[in-house]
Amino acid sequence: MVSTIHDGVPENALMELTSLTRKQWLKFKIIRRVNIHKSDVVTCVSKRNCDVMSDLYKAHSEKFLFIPNPIYEHFFEPVEQYDDGYVLNFGRQITLKMVTLLDAARQMPDTSFVFVGTGDMVRDHGLKNVRFVGFSEDVKSYIDRAAICVFPSLSENFPLVGLEAMARGKPVIATI
Numbered sequence: 001m002v003s004t005i006h007d008g009v010p011e012n013a014l015m016e017l018t019s020l021t022r023k024q025w026l027k028f029k030i031i032r033r034v035n036i037h038k039s040d041v042v043t044c045v046s047k048r049n050c051d052v053m054s055d056l057y058k059a060h061s062e063k064f065l066f067i068p069n070p071i072y073e074h075f076f077e078p079v080e081q082y083d084d085g086y087v088l089n090f091g092r093q094i095t096l097k098m099v100t101l102l103d104a105a106r107q108m109p110d111t112s113f114v115f116v117g118t119g120d121m122v123r124d125h126g127l128k129n130v131r132f133v134g135f136s137e138d139v140k141s142y143i144d145r146a147a148i149c150v151f152p153s154l155s156e157n158f159p160l161v162g163l164e165a166m167a168r169g170k171p172v173i174a175t176i
Helices: 011-017 022-038 047-056 058-063 095-107 139-145 160-167
Strands: 002-005 041-044 064-066 086-090 113-116 130-134 146-151 172-174
Touching: 002 022, 022 058, 041 047, 041 058, 047 058, 047 064, 058 064, 086 095, 086 139, 095 113, 095 146, 113 139, 139 146, 139 160, 146 160, 160 172
Parallel strands: 002 041, 041 064, 086 113, 086 146, 113 130, 146 172
Antiparallel strands: none
């Protein structure tokens, strides 16, 4: 059995970084430990993630394998350069990945922010300069029209969204 771990945060840090209840956190911790125990191989999307998980689960450290995620070649197609002047964030719209950017939007009411994707943070935050567009099959068009792409996740390994935006020729601000 092969499993994949995408986050780069030790499970004990998740309570500080997310809005999980203690019950949700314990459920996550139990499921992750059972999953790692039963897996023959656990793939990780970054070297850092492998190191963190190997250290956290020393008894299973030989199971962790770094396999980088690919980028679809269509992100490297020729791009017409547009700039509609907005800040773009795309991907899973969850607290861990976007709370910082929403705070920035509050502090920059004259700047437009566009969020593409689904998740528990897609709701009215009372910000007139924030637009949620939901899931899109054509995220490239949003990237092409953005002034900049921002991914201030509190827990990220090697965000493909940043690489996809750079492949389209857009400046990126991201955290790791």
